Amino acid sequence: MAKYHVKTTINGDPAEFLCGTEQTVLDCLRDELGLTGSKEGCSSGDCGACSITLDGRLVCACLVLGVETEGKDIETIEGVADGDDLHPIQKHFLQEAALQCGICTPGFIVAAKALLAENPNPTETETRYWLAGNLCRCTGYDKIVTAVMNAAAEMRGE
Amino acid sequence: MSDLQFSSPKTVKEAVKILSASKGKARVLAGGTDLLVQLRAGRMAGSMIVDIKNIPELRSIKKEKNGFTIGAAVSGAELGAHKAINKAWPGVVEGLELIGSTQIQGRASLGGNLCNGSPAADSVPGLIAAGATCKIAGPKGLRTSKVEDIVLGPGKTSLKAGEFVVSFFLPTRPKRSGDAYLRFIPRTEMDIAVVGASVSLTLDKVGVCSEARVSLGAVAPKPLLVAKAASAIIGTKVDDEALTELSLAASAACDPIDDKRGTVEYRTKVAGVLARRAATIALERARGN
Numbered sequence: 337m338a339k340y341h342v343k344t345t346i347n348g349d350p351a352e353f354l355c356g357t358e359q360t361v362l363d364c365l366r367d368e369l370g371l372t373g374s375k376e377g378c379s380s381g382d383c384g385a386c387s388i389t390l391d392g393r394l395v396c397a398c399l400v401l402g403v404e405t406e407g408k409d410i411e412t413i414e415g416v417a418d419g420d421d422l423h424p425i426q427k428h429f430l431q432e433a434a435l436q437c438g439i440c441t442p443g444f445i446v447a448a449k450a451l452l453a454e455n456p457n458p459t460e461t462e463t464r465y466w467l468a469g470n471l472c473r474c475t476g477y478d479k480i481v482t483a484v485m486n487a488a489a490e491m492r493g494e
Numbered sequence: 495m496s497d498l499q500f501s502s503p504k505t506v507k508e509a510v511k512i513l514s515a516s517k518g519k520a521r522v523l524a525g526g527t528d529l530l531v532q533l534r535a536g537r538m539a540g541s542m543i544v545d546i547k548n549i550p551e552l553r554s555i556k557k558e559k560n561g562f563t564i565g566a567a568v569s570g571a572e573l574g575a576h577k578a579i580n581k582a583w584p585g586v587v588e589g590l591e592l593i594g595s596t597q598i599q600g601r602a603s604l605g606g607n608l609c610n611g612s613p614a615a616d617s618v619p620g621l622i623a624a625g626a627t628c629k630i631a632g633p634k635g636l637r638t639s640k641v642e643d644i645v646l647g648p649g650k651t652s653l654k655a656g657e658f659v660v661s662f663f664l665p666t667r668p669k670r671s672g673d674a675y676l677r678f679i680p681r682t683e684m685d686i687a688v689v690g691a692s693v694s695l696t697l698d699k700v701g702v703c704s705e706a707r708v709s710l711g712a713v714a715p716k717p718l719l720v721a722k723a724a725s726a727i728i729g730t731k732v733d734d735e736a737l738t739e740l741s742l743a744a745s746a747a748c749d750p751i752d753d754k755r756g757t758v759e760y761r762t763k764v765a766g767v768l769a770r771r772a773a774t775i776a777l778e779r780a781r782g783n
Contacts, residue, residue: 340500357498357543358533380531384597393571393600399530400601401523403500404545447596468683469595 340403346371347415355402362386362397364405365412373413373442377471384470387443387450388412394450396469413442416449424490425449428483436474444470448484456492460485499542505549506631506660512544514633514656520544522658524552524567525601527594528610551660552605555579561665566605566628566658574599583664584779585673585692585772589620592677595684605659608641611649612686614712618645619692620675622709622719626664632657642709645716668705670697672779674772677711678764680755687712688756691744691768693776695727701781703727708740708773713748713765720747723769732777737770744769 339354346369353368362379365371365388377385379398386397389411397412416423425448428434435441444467451458451466458466463484464477472480501520503509513520520542523529532538546552552567555576562579570590573579580587593602593616607617608628621641628644630637633656641662644651653659673694679685690711698704708723726739745766752758 357500360530360534379534381527381594381598384595387597390600393569394597395600396597398534399526399598401500401526401530401543401545403502404523404526404547406502450596465683466596469597 342402342406344405344408344410346410347412351410353402357401357403359402360398361388361390361400361402361405361410364402365397365410368402371412371414374446375439375442377439377443382469382471383440383443384447384467385440385443387446387470389446389450392453394447411446413446416445423449423487425452425484425487428487428490429480432479432483432486434475434479434483440470440472440474444472444480444484448487451484452488452491456488458485458488463488497541500545501542502545502548506551509544509546509549509658510631510633510656512542513658516540516542516544516656518655522546522609524603524606524609525569525598526606527598527602528606528612546658549660558663561663563629564604564662564664566661567603570599570602571596573604579664582667583620583624583673585675585694585776586617586620586624586626586664589675589690589692590617592616592675604662608644609651609653609659611645611647611651611716613645613648613714613716614687614690615645615717616675616677616687616690616711618717619690619709619711620673621662621664622717623673623675623692623694623707624664625694625707626662628662629660630657631660636660638663642717642719647715667783668696670699670780670783671695671705672776672781672783674775674779676768676772676775678768686755689713689761689764689768690717691765691772693740693769693773695732695773695776695780697732697777697780701731703730703732703736706773708744708769710744710747710765710769713750713761715749718747720744720769723747727773732773737773740773741766741770 375385377383723743730736750761
């Protein structure tokens with residue numbers, strides 16, 4: 337089996353891994369690098385549980401091949417908190433109890449962070465549309481949306 | 495795991511060489527939102543993946559003297575952020591932007607959506623209505639094709655072995671032009687079109703439609719250019735009567751499938767309604783330009 341040596345930057349640190357063509361970057365993060373925060377839900381780009389950013393762009397890690405990420409900048413859920421200090425989005429997810437089983441949570445947080453980087457003051461509708469590619473079967477979304485709106489307000493200094 | 499090869503050419507020439515040498519066994523990877531799903535499902539034919547996203551021409555949007563050149567692998571998010579194209583061709587942009595979620599928009603491209611060969615591809619009717627052409631590279635050099643000549647049927651394209659789409663060209667619009675794309679789905683977001691309709695039109699100084707193109711998706715084995723629907727409004731002020739004729743011509747052009755998302759009768763009717771609504775939006779946009 338062909339193995340490729342891929343050099344990337346993950347959450348600000350240089351990272352290297354070996355992978356076969358078939359392996360997605362989600363497989364590489366989880367199985368080669370031990371970064372199991374990104375979850376595998378559907379493996380077809382429908383559920384968003386594996387959301388990461390690739391050169392700043394929000395994508396599903398299950399729809400990107402590991403070999404495609406050569407020289408790219410990857411951000412995952414593991415890079416969201418600053419050491420022991422949770423990111424405001426993470427804090428508000430806890431405060432609002434915006435999670436139950438937790439499988440969708442890393443994807444929601446990564447996606448919400450990408451939203452607030454692009455639009456620090458989104459409306460609820462904008463937030464819901466942006467997060468439409470992240471599926472949650474537990475919460476019914478309201479708490480998630482509230483957590484993101486509250487985090488956005490805190491990050492704006494309100 | 496199979497012995498699937500991967501290649502990431504940096505130039506069009508290099509990509510053509512790799513694709514030609516593969517004797518039809520290579521699959522072109524743009525955004526991967528269809529290809530990777532096929533790969534995971536074990537439905538991807540081929541023994542090599544050729545990633546074309548490291549070729550600068552495939553990833554850039556250029557303003558030319560007479561229009562725009564859009565790289566085939568430019569993502570929906572990138573196209574959506576391009577102000578000049580949004581202003582000139584909002585219908586083209588809204589077609590691509592309707593595909594999938596924010597995550598999918600980070601990857602999905604015009605080239606991939608076209609060459610995947612789906613009759614329901616959301617970005618294709620807009621390109622066809624716009625009169626867009628695509629530049630194709632292959633073993634015999636470069637050629638240009640109209641977008642409506644690419645898809646032949648579900649999953650089938652007119653691209654020959656070793657060929658791939660490099661870029662799309664959208665011409666500069668005359669004044670008083672507008673376009674729009676609408677699709678019908680049973681929910682508000684993230685679904686496959688039951689019907690897609692795009693209309694592009696230009697008005698003369700007194701508000702008479704001088705040029706028009708109408709394209710429908712998901713109502714036939716391939717996206718359609720419906721000349722009769724366009725001629726129904728050309729030479730008119732796009733009034734109620736002309737729009738009714740356009741609507742009837744759009745429905746008459748349909749040859750859809752029956753499936754869980756829409757019956758033949760339903761799709762045929764909705765195609766007429768949607769074409770009319772798209773024409774109305776295009777008209778408003780043309781009056782505003």
